[in-house]
Amino acid sequence: MSAGLELGSADEVRPWGMWRYRALLPLADGVIRYPLPVGGTPMIGPDRLRRVVGMPNLWVKDETWGTSGSSKDRATALVLENGLRAGATTITTASTGNAAIATALGASAVGMNAVIFVPAGCPAAKVARMRIAGALVLRVVEGYRAAFELSREAAARFGWLDRNTGANPLTLEAKKTVAFEIWEQLGRAVPDIVVVPVGDGPTLVAMGRGFRELRAQGVSSRVPRLVGVQAAGCQPLVRMWQSRPESSLRHSGTVADGIDVPEPISGAEALTEVADSGGAFVAVTDQAMLDAVETLATTAGISSEPAGAASLAGLHKARRLDLVGADETTVLLVTGRELAVNADVPCRGKEALIHARIEDVERHVGDLT
Template identity: 40%
Template sequence: MDYQYSCSECGAAFDFSPQLMLCPKCQIFQKDNEPLRGILEVIYNDGNKAQTPDALWPVDAQILQSVPSARSPLWKSEKLEKATGFKNLWLKDDTRNLTGSYKDRASILVATIAKKWNIKEIVLASTGNAASSMAGIGAFWDMNVTIFLPETAPRAKMVQSLQYAARVINVAGNYDLAFELSLQYSEKYQVLSRNTAYNPLTIEGKKSGAFEIFYQLGKVPDYCFVPTGDGVILSGLYKGFYDLYKYGFTNNIPIMIAVQPDGSAAIYYALQNGFFTPIAAQTVADSISVDVPRGGYYALKMLQKYGGKSVTVSDEAILNAQKELSGTTGLFAEPAAAAAYAGFLKMKANIPQDADIVLLITGSGLKDIDSAMHKVDFPKKSIRSLDDLE
């Protein structure tokens, strides 16, 4: 498939290069404490010739699917149906991916391109999931991975990255500082950055979720609830559904719902106000906790263009949704992933009960058991015999 980059802001076209990250024309307008300017999209010059969506990739789709668990299941729960009254409530279960999160989708494409161009090292900043994802995919494909990780990241995610033999550098600060340091590292040592939104392949890789949902349902759903922090999972899904629409595989694009925590809701407020303002993010949902959503302008553009919505949920609602989802379906989601269900519960009164709805469950609860402990009651005593139960 013949492909190139196109700037999502000015429309300028560029030949593909793995080292080209942002539109140089729009980058000159970049300001501090705002989302990235000049995010690039992959466009397919002969996309109309595609016989299936699998042709709409910058690499052979079979290579992307060679990673174990490269495709996640889409399933329903009878118990959840009874609890909510919605018969077509689907769970896109990315806890089943190789490293337990949706971030594998971006990591797989970035690593595939790196292998194709003989690039040996990848660097990124992460609050945890992208780090462990890139580390795991790097281990699978024998690549060196360097991670800049905020020191507040859940230890389970750090342990996962270290188990995969990645080089982990603790950052005495938040994700935004880790992001900047990782960019400095990539420039100094001339290695490939996998930073979310900054590398266009992170958006392109995450469109695979949209393709899978289309294959699994046989159509696109009516609604998708997406946990949203920096906006790149949301953007990737939009890119996937748009490609399906543009090249004639479907006639519509779902209503996308960007679910954000009350304490990390920059995209929600931008959708209401039309502009971004700096925030100091604080939420139990660490995977979607960002001060500056790096993919914010692109995500906002997609929401505005295709009639998307956004909703905020409290940390209490997220933890309650996590517990309810676990007890109702057996699916243990991390807080960020459970936010999708919390957002659905908040909005369900305004959604037709016969609608096809997909909840993006983007990460496993095993990645952050400390947060899950807030809503469980541990046994108060130990016993030596059944008589002690009385």
Template identity: 40%
Template sequence: MSNVVGLHCINCGKTYSPQPGLYTCSRCGEKEGILDVDYDYDYIKKALSPQGLQGNREHSMWRYRPFLPVNQEGPLPPLRVGWSPLYYVPRLAQEIGLKHLYVKDDGVNPTASLKDRASAVAVARALAEGAASVACASTGNAASSLAGAAASVGLKAFIFVPARAPQGKVAQLLIFGATVVSVQGSYEDAFRLSDQAIKRWGWYNRNAAINPYLVEGKKTVCLEVAEQLGWEVPDWVVVSVGDGCTLAGAWKAWLDLHRVGWIERLPRMLGVQAEGCCPITRAFREGGKVQPAEENTIADSIAVGVPRNPEKALRAIRESGGTMINVSDEEILKAMRLLGRSTGVFGEPAGVAGLAGLARAVAEGIVRPEEKVVCLVTGNGLKDVATAIKAAGAPLSLPPDMEQLERALQGLI
């Protein structure tokens, strides 16, 4: 990887050369020794430019290949991941009290979530390392994204999910041919079992909170945002937060763009957690280490009681001058309805938690009405149809009778 200089531990600063199987700092251990990827920014500036991107017909995340920790030449997964639409949504903006709001709909990715970006990098690296199998633990989206990416190139996938994972996500896993282990316990239980299995059988590790390269895949969502906005930086970027990897990746994108001189300033990051599972918010507010929390929310994809990568997320919030905020399940359900009827975008609970948090942040004066905001919608609502129906309510149920129809529609037409 001619564009990658190496890796460094965000805790002690020790540096490493990239090598297969190296994911965490040997000095600090798995929990504290999270690594970050360092790039040769001079190489990137020579390989890519905003002007060069204008004529680039690769409308996927791979248009930013020099920014990514993959071989600059060689096979890549064939599924089209990324270049998701960025919608200007004035009706939604007005409803929550903003003048300028954009929604990035990552639910249009191949397996319907932002996690496809990380899994694409994982599979590219697994191919380069000659791995035959890939594995991860997930609340659902990372699992389905890995299973789909692995299926596209013929790799075996071993997936560990907690028993509460929505059936829509489990169905994806099975259709993609993955070996699925439904663990009778929490996400933390599933993670520990996957970690033991990965070490036992030598599978490629797609756990984003451990593998430093996967955050780099997630950052492409904001590389796209920057380009889609004509390199004009928003005032705020809003992200739903589970283990912290998506927030960390989103912030890394803006740092990378600033380091190559493509943007002149940085946005503030707003991280949003569910009230029923908010260990990172609590650590941000109290200033201490992240402590385990219950996983008690309908937003299953961000229900991570023991986040494995909180420090990068906390660093993103603090460095950007942003903040963390929590929302209730009722606010999440409301945000699902609001997003759908005002934009036509269908988001799953975790995918719209950011919007729920943004609405609260505007109401509390954290985000000012005149500021330009980008809100990431990280997953499609079809991932969790049962909760969507709970949010939207039941349809009208009538016999084929015009008089009854007229009575039912009174006040609606």
């Protein structure tokens, strides 16, 4: 058994933070400087939800307990911890919302500048959360893929710390700790199925990596089947999974902005992880996700955003397709909570609408360069 998994007896009380697994993370020795709590989120088995769904062995891994309210805190923490050790002063990322909020809050906590690239239609409440933390938010007219590429170009041009998932390998390393926690919280057992909302794909990819590492460490003998869930209005990976990449179905958008990614950065890796696990991809409607938001609130006490509740909507769909058995041990990953912002709260950060040109970035970053 690896030193990273020598966690004491099952009855021993130990902290649940992500740094608990530092021996399995690409992190040199030394005191952890990142000040915010990260990881150690609860996994619950609400009786009411189990009865509603008809699955006695259903669990919910609730990532809404993080500082930013989403699973993106883990990747942000590891990238910033390594950045602090390297003397970085500015961090950047592209995001549809949650990763950007986590980055803005984390950067503020460690005294680093944050330059965030988002698609022009990013929800105002999420942009406000970034600006309250002091970030410079650049809305990119050409959409998320262009925002991602521009963020990466800016990081290279100005020497910024690049937090972009799908580009910085530390992000996957951090996200895999969700799998470690699930294993521990199930009494050091692997579930039969894990259901994961999928936008860009790295969260699902990291989940597969984490369970494979547990198997490689000799503490489990298998990996769970992974079920990836996309929105009906944005389902590029579902189309690829069903071998219909040229389908007449086009991107029409979705209320689940967290998974509204027409061109997933880690799509190929996500498809491979699902195939290797014996899992599947499913698509769910906006109404199904909104219904799942209500169900999670009324039966489990979880306040989720539509993208986070996609896992529950996807479970219903998977059950109808006979992809999941009623008695199987199943974990739903709820990735983020609904956000509300008081309009009267002052924002230290700024925002601007730009085109995907590095010259536009230069006009706004000022002395950050």
